[in-house]
Amino acid sequence: xxxxxxxxxxxxxxxxxxxxxxxxxxxxxxxxxxxxxxxxxxxxxxxxxxxxxxxxxxxxxxxxxxxxxxxxxxxxxxxxxxxxxxxxxxxxxxxxxxxxxxxxxxxxxxxxxxxxxxxxxxxxxxxxxxxxxxxxxxxxxxxxxxxxxxxxxxxxxxxxxxxxxxxxxxxxxxxxxxxxxxxxxxxxxxxxxxxxxxxxxxxxxxxxxxxxxxxxxxxxxxxxxxxxxxxxxxxxxxxxxxxxxxxxxxxxxxxxxxxxxxxxxxxxxxxxxxxxxxxxxxxxxxxxxxxxxxxxxxxxxxxxxxxxxxxxxxxxxxxxxxxxxxxxxxxxxxxxxxxxxxxxxxxxxxxxxxxxxxxxxxxxxxxxxxxxxxxxxxxxxxxxxxxxxxxxxxxxxxxxxxxxxxxxxxxxxxxxxxxxxxxxxxxxxxxxxxxxxxxxxxxxxxxxxxxxxxxxxxxxxxxxxxxxxxxxxxxxxxxxxxxxxxxxxxxxxxxxxxxxxxxxxxxxxxxxxxxxxxxxxxxxxxxxxxxxxxxxxxxxxxxxxxxxxxxxxxxxxxxxxxxxxxxxxxxxxxxxxxxxxxxxxxxxxxxxxxxxxxxxxxxxxxxxxxxxxxxxxxxxxxxxxxxxxxxxxxxxxxxxxxxxxxxxxxxxxxxxxxxxxxxxxxxxxxxxxxxxxxxxxxxxxxxxxxxxxxxxxxxxxxxxxxxxxxxxxxxxxxxxxxxxxxxxxxxxxxxxxxxxxxxxxxxxxxxxxxxxxxxxxxxxxxxxxxxxxxxxxxxxxxxxxxxxxxxxxxxxxxxxxxxxxxxxxxxxxxxxxxxxxxxxxxxxxxxxxxxxxxxxxxxxxxx
Numbered sequence: 001x002x003x004x005x006x007x008x009x010x011x012x013x014x015x016x017x018x019x020x021x022x023x024x025x026x027x028x029x030x031x032x033x034x035x036x037x038x039x040x041x042x043x044x045x046x047x048x049x050x051x052x053x054x055x056x057x058x059x060x061x062x063x064x065x066x067x068x069x070x071x072x073x074x075x076x077x078x079x080x081x082x083x084x085x086x087x088x089x090x091x092x093x094x095x096x097x098x099x100x101x102x103x104x105x106x107x108x109x110x111x112x113x114x115x116x117x118x119x120x121x122x123x124x125x126x127x128x129x130x131x132x133x134x135x136x137x138x139x140x141x142x143x144x145x146x147x148x149x150x151x152x153x154x155x156x157x158x159x160x161x162x163x164x165x166x167x168x169x170x171x172x173x174x175x176x177x178x179x180x181x182x183x184x185x186x187x188x189x190x191x192x193x194x195x196x197x198x199x200x201x202x203x204x205x206x207x208x209x210x211x212x213x214x215x216x217x218x219x220x221x222x223x224x225x226x227x228x229x230x231x232x233x234x235x236x237x238x239x240x241x242x243x244x245x246x247x248x249x250x251x252x253x254x255x256x257x258x259x260x261x262x263x264x265x266x267x268x269x270x271x272x273x274x275x276x277x278x279x280x281x282x283x284x285x286x287x288x289x290x291x292x293x294x295x296x297x298x299x300x301x302x303x304x305x306x307x308x309x310x311x312x313x314x315x316x317x318x319x320x321x322x323x324x325x326x327x328x329x330x331x332x333x334x335x336x337x338x339x340x341x342x343x344x345x346x347x348x349x350x351x352x353x354x355x356x357x358x359x360x361x362x363x364x365x366x367x368x369x370x371x372x373x374x375x376x377x378x379x380x381x382x383x384x385x386x387x388x389x390x391x392x393x394x395x396x397x398x399x400x401x402x403x404x405x406x407x408x409x410x411x412x413x414x415x416x417x418x419x420x421x422x423x424x425x426x427x428x429x430x431x432x433x434x435x436x437x438x439x440x441x442x443x444x445x446x447x448x449x450x451x452x453x454x455x456x457x458x459x460x461x462x463x464x465x466x467x468x469x470x471x472x473x474x475x476x477x478x479x480x481x482x483x484x485x486x487x488x489x490x491x492x493x494x495x496x497x498x499x500x501x502x503x504x505x506x507x508x509x510x511x512x513x514x515x516x517x518x519x520x521x522x523x524x525x526x527x528x529x530x531x532x533x534x535x536x537x538x539x540x541x542x543x544x545x546x547x548x549x550x551x552x553x554x555x556x557x558x559x560x561x562x563x564x565x566x567x568x569x570x571x572x573x574x575x576x577x578x579x580x581x582x583x584x585x586x587x588x589x590x591x592x593x594x595x596x597x598x599x600x601x602x603x604x605x606x607x608x609x610x611x612x613x614x615x616x617x618x619x620x621x622x623x624x625x626x627x628x629x630x631x632x633x634x635x636x637x638x639x640x641x642x643x644x645x646x647x648x649x650x651x652x653x654x655x656x657x658x659x660x661x662x663x664x665x666x667x668x669x670x671x672x673x674x675x676x677x678x679x680x681x682x683x684x685x686x687x688x689x690x691x692x693x694x695x696x697x698x699x700x701x702x703x704x705x706x707x708x709x710x711x712x713x714x715x716x717x718x719x720x721x722x723x724x725x726x727x728x729x730x731x732x733x734x735x736x737x738x739x740x741x742x743x744x745x746x747x748x749x750x751x752x753x754x755x756x757x758x759x760x761x762x763x764x765x766x767x768x769x770x771x772x773x774x775x776x777x778x779x780x781x782x783x784x785x786x787x788x789x790x791x792x793x794x795x796x797x798x799x800x801x802x803x804x805x806x807x808x809x810x811x812x813x814x815x816x817x818x819x820x821x822x823x824x825x826x827x828x829x830x831x832x833x834x835x836x837x838x839x840x841x842x843x844x845x846x847x
Contacts, residue, residue, distance in 0.1 A: 034052050034166055035055070038098075047070035048067055048068050050169065051154075068169075074494065083104070087157055098112050102510070109127070143158055144158075187671045187834070188807070193752060200783070201746070201782070207741040208791045211741070217692050218683070219416070219732040222695070223421065223699070225423060225424075225464075226426075229698065232305075233408065233699055234404050234699060236397075237390060242388055243461060244262075244273075245285065251459070281387055290324070290386075291385075293380055295378070295381075297377075303391075309344055309372050310395075312365065315363045315365065326383075329352035334375075348361065371716070398475050408719055415732045419480070420469070421694055422483070425696070427454065430455060431493050431494065438450070443467050469482070480561060482539075487525060490516070494514060517575075532568075535548075537549060539552070566599070567601075568599070569601035572603070574616075602627065604630075615651075619651055625653040627657040629696075632660075637675045654689055655691055667709060668724045669810045670803075672709070674807075677836040681775060684760045698712065702714065709722065723803070735764065739762055758774070759772070771840050772838070773837070775835075779833050779834065785828055798839055800838070801815070
């Protein structure tokens with residue numbers, strides 16, 4: 001047992017047994033049995049709680065009223081309720097069983113079991129008519145009871161249990177509390193924690209002959225359309241609601257409908273835009289604008305917080321239009337205006353066809369404008385039907401039509417990501433099965449793509465669809481990692497589906513509408529599985545001999561995209577509904593495409609039921625890789641650097657698909673960035689089992705965020721990488737293919753000091769470079785000597801990249817410079833306080 005475990009054991013003994021002994025000595029001297037009371041709040045919030053009593057009269061809360069299991073059914077937050085829980089223990093095996101009501105109707109129930117009240121199996125949800133199937137037989141006596149607990153009367157169930165049961169539960173709760181205290185450690189406490197700490201000296205011995213292969217795909221990115229990351233963000237379209245398909249169902253915005261962002265003006269007067277749906281361009285795009293045209297009338301769009309223009313740059317304008325029956329067409333002037341009405345660009349198109357026809361022109365800006373307006377000015381009298389009104393900068397990333405915003409895309413490319421995960425996240429499995437991201441609706445002509453409600457509260461045009469995604473991966477040399485739903489929606493779904501609407505009379509719609517229970521009906525699963533297989537064909541299929549390969553070629557890319565990975569599921573609850581559907585999809589992909597690596601899912605946390613059940617399922621099925629997620633305190637990253645050291649190398653590989661260090665207020669600063677850098681040294685050490693990692697979320701538009709922190713913030717004219725961005729970049733630009741063992745010796749033996757100094761050494765076999773990563777999360781500098789055993793550097797050169805600053809600094813940036821103190825077999829380097837350094841060493845052989 002190492003020193004930390006010994007110290008932990010001592011702390012637990014003192015903090016757990018002494019207070020517990022004091023309580024029990026005051027009532028009885030180690031009783032054989034006591035009373036256990038189980039309850040939840042009357043409104044169903046807070047989960048299952050426990051209390052105990054030596055005599056049934058005087059009651060003590062267990063874990064200060066914390067919950068031991070929570071209801072996972074239903075939408076986010078307070079909708080997940082546990083009403084009237086009944087906890088029972090079976091005589092035959094001493095297992096615990098809990099049944100509760102999910103809603104006030106009492107028709108929908110839940111069941112869960114546990115061997116010890118600490119580890120819980122997956123929850124099951126069922127109609128009250130099936131209660132007899134789940135009610136355990138032969139349970140110990142228990143009675144309904146009202147208990148006065150901490151001044152409040154609670155209703156629940158009481159039964160007698162061995163005193164050891166209560167001791168075990170209290171010990172578990174206290175241990176959890178101790179861990180939480182460790183994880184809550186912050187740099188603001190460092191003046192006390194490290195009072196009197198002097199600069200530290202370190203010797204770092206690098207055993208260059210002790211190397212192991214590691215993943216070449218360790219650092220990647222995860223793109224999800226959250227925080228306006230796509231429309232109004234990475235997708236370069238400048239017109240908002242170009243398809244007139246915005247709907248009140250998309251989000252909570254006031255006035256969020258087909259007219260949003262549009263206005264009809266005549267002089268100083270404004271009028272509503274008329275929306276029609278008769279004979280549209282395409283059934284997937286059923287709405288369009290009807291403009292009663294006459295000189296002086298304009299149709300205007302103000303874009304996403306305005307339209308940003310750059311002097312001298314060209315912009316491609318297009319629209320679909322037709323002349324209504326009985327009307328004449330004519331010229332429509334297209335202008336870009338600044339906020340004063342000054343004309344910044346001007347051109348025109350001719351609308352004369354009675355059928356839908358695409359019209360195009362190019363506008364050139366004569367000035368820089370931060371927030372321009374697009375203005376359409378008909379020069380004729382009549383009724384015009386308009387749709388898919390679009391404005392694109394010609395200067396997109398790599399110059400692609402329907403492309404990506406150049407500066408944002410380049411900022412992503414500068415991370416040197418080895419893969420890109422897309423489209424989610426929660427967006428992938430959607431809010432209810434009718435909101436699952438269907439990839440086929442995101443390809444093809446823009447006017448035929450199917451818009452989708454974004455569960456983050458807005459609209460997705462899906463102009464940035466699967467084709468654009470695959471093309472971007474190819475442009476930056478990253479592997480695509482598409483994620484598809486595992487036949488179930490988000491576990492937090494709160495939206496009904498076609499299945500619930502059309503279910504037989506008398507069926508329990510609550511169970512079909514909410515949470516994950518409304519999975520794709522089994523009779524529809526074969527078609528869904530075929531959609532999954534079709535995506536692989538779209539990416540890799542022969543352009544001449546396959547249906548979907550031909551569609552890819554028609555989009556302008558006859559060569560395959562060389563897809564190697566596919567994710568099935570996203571941090572799902574591992575329920576019977578999920579398991580059945582996931583297994584069907586996994587087996588079908590494995591049979592048809594054994595060359596594809598399937599990435600499964602093990603829930604949204606680093607522990608708990610979904611984590612355990614997800615790993616069990618992955619092991620049973622032989623899933624090659626699983627996707628882990630966790631958003632944690634910086635202290636968690638400090639105290640869990642051995643997390644992956646314990647992983648079984650014979651089981652599934654790991655993709656750490658979503659992670660970040662979170663502080664109160666959710667800043668992205670030096671403290672969070674260095675905690676992530678420190679933790680990544682341990683991940684890199686374990687990159688033989690951890691194949692991939694990606695920080696989340698990636699992008700956020702200022703003023704439109706649903707989640708913080710994010711890696712990159714932006715507005716229409718600026719891209720603002722965070723401090724954490726530079727941590728990711730320093731790892732991405734300095735990745736290796738071999739991990740080299742190193743040993744760190746400090747002149748200070750404090751555990752808190754040791755855990756805040758991180759080292760990782762890798763070799764890039766393609767260049768022969770040795771890369772030394774050094775993290776110092778201490779308030780003092782660390783003077784180190786780096787010894788490279790087994791290598792004598794001949795005529796070396798090196799560069800140093802340094803990220804440092806005050807822990808609260810949100811503006812710090814990495815700085816790269818030549819590193820001259822190198823040569824022979826060792827070199828000195830002083831790690832500044834609160835810093836992350838990368839030293840890249842190159843041998844100039846033959847010079």
